[in-house]
Amino acid sequence: MGSGIAQVCAQKGHSTIVREIHDEALRKGMDRIRSFLTEGVQRGKMAPAQMDQVLANLRGTTRLADLQDCDLVIEAVVENLDEKRKVFAELDQVCKPSTIFASNTSSISISAQAAATKRADRFVGLHFMNPVPLMKLVEIVRPEAVSAEAYSAAKAFAESLGKVTVTAKDTPGFIVNLILVPYLCEAVRALERGLATREDIDTGLELGCGVPMGPLKLLDFVGLDTTLYIMEVLHTAWPEPKYEAPALLRKMVAEGRMGKKAGKGFYEYPRA
Numbered sequence: 001m002g003s004g005i006a007q008v009c010a011q012k013g014h015s016t017i018v019r020e021i022h023d024e025a026l027r028k029g030m031d032r033i034r035s036f037l038t039e040g041v042q043r044g045k046m047a048p049a050q051m052d053q054v055l056a057n058l059r060g061t062t063r064l065a066d067l068q069d070c071d072l073v074i075e076a077v078v079e080n081l082d083e084k085r086k087v088f089a090e091l092d093q094v095c096k097p098s099t100i101f102a103s104n105t106s107s108i109s110i111s112a113q114a115a116a117t118k119r120a121d122r123f124v125g126l127h128f129m130n131p132v133p134l135m136k137l138v139e140i141v142r143p144e145a146v147s148a149e150a151y152s153a154a155k156a157f158a159e160s161l162g163k164v165t166v167t168a169k170d171t172p173g174f175i176v177n178l179i180l181v182p183y184l185c186e187a188v189r190a191l192e193r194g195l196a197t198r199e200d201i202d203t204g205l206e207l208g209c210g211v212p213m214g215p216l217k218l219l220d221f222v223g224l225d226t227t228l229y230i231m232e233v234l235h236t237a238w239p240e241p242k243y244e245a246p247a248l249l250r251k252m253v254a255e256g257r258m259g260k261k262a263g264k265g266f267y268e269y270p271r272a
Contacts, residue, residue: 001104002263003029004075004132007036008161010057011133017067018060026060036133062240070095074126076104079229084108085116092117100150102126103141106177111143111169120145124154127174128163130222138163143170144201172237173230181230182242184222186251187215190247191266197265216266220259228253 002018006029009016020026040046051234064087067073073091088101095101100122103113107184114123125141138158142151158165168174173181187201197206202214217228231245252258252265259265 001130002126003032004130005074005076005104005128006058007033007054008133010054010161012161014057014160016058016060017070019064019067020060020062022062030058030060047162052164055134064090065094067091068096070099071097072100072102073155074102077108079108079110079209079226084113088113088247089116092119098122100124100153105141105182105225107173107233109172111145114143114145116118121147122150122152125168125170125174126154126158127176129176136162136164137176138165139174139176140165140167141170141174142167172233177230178234181227181234184215184219184227185231185246188219188246188249192246193215202230220265220267220269223259223261224249224265225253225258 002020006016006018010033017028018029020029034055037051038044041048041051057266061067068248073095074090075084075087077087084103084105087105091101093216097119099119101114101117101119102124103110104125104127105113105125110125112121112122114120117123123143124146125139125143127139127141129135129139138161140151140155140158155167166175167170172178187205188199190196191198195201198216202216204214205211206214213221228245228249231243231249234243235245237243256262257264260269263269
């Protein structure tokens with residue numbers, strides 16, 4: 001997600017700094033961007049000079065301190081409140097007072113993250129959809145404490161990337177995942193009960209409901225661990241059966257079958 005967000009920012013002419021936790025992660029992220037852009041050039045969707053300009057707009061670092069002059073910082077770390085709060089607390093000390101903070105979280109309270117800083121009035125959610133370069137939507141999460149000016153600036157920035165925005169209150173799951181993730185887990189339950197094969201479940205939804213990707217394929221793409229975390233957040237907020245994570249999902253995560261990023265989930269994938 002982080003590399004995709006950085007790529008679209010750079011493509012739209014924004015000077016963009018990518019911060020990773022160590023050099024190897026930074027190299028992989030930058031290589032992912034180069035690979036995506038190179039494929040675009042090969043397919044005639046982008047001129048080589050355009051690719052060079054995008055890369056010129058990008059700079060990598062492993063130091064949070066290098067973000068001190070940024071006007072907007074978008075966080076895309078692991079979906080864990082403690083980790084996010086730790087990053088934002090440090091950023092709050094590093095960045096200038098006018099900097100707007102945005103979390104790309106798919107389910108975690110924005111207000112709970114903002115509490116780690118002294119800028120709740122300049123803290124929003126910018127939830128990009130994956131893959132970021134291809135998906136048009138950005139879900140803006142607007143907590144009560146954020147100022148109208150910061151919200152408007154974040155919205156304008158998302159729209160400058162060519163995205164369509166929707167705005168949600170700061171409640172678990174926001175709009176998209178509140179509806180999407182329980183649906184995905186219903187597909188897991190169907191497989192768990194032996195209703196049909198994984199292929200027939202996916203084909204049934206793709207051709208019967210017109211979705212571009214079957215739910216089990218999509219789960220592999222999103223990450224089973226991320227999906228499990230979202231379900232736990234939803235179930236904590238609303239302890240209803242539809243928000244309870246399927247046993248099969250828990251089992252697969254415990255076994256390390258996290259989806260495409262792990263090389264195996266509901267399907268098998270070649271490792272990069």
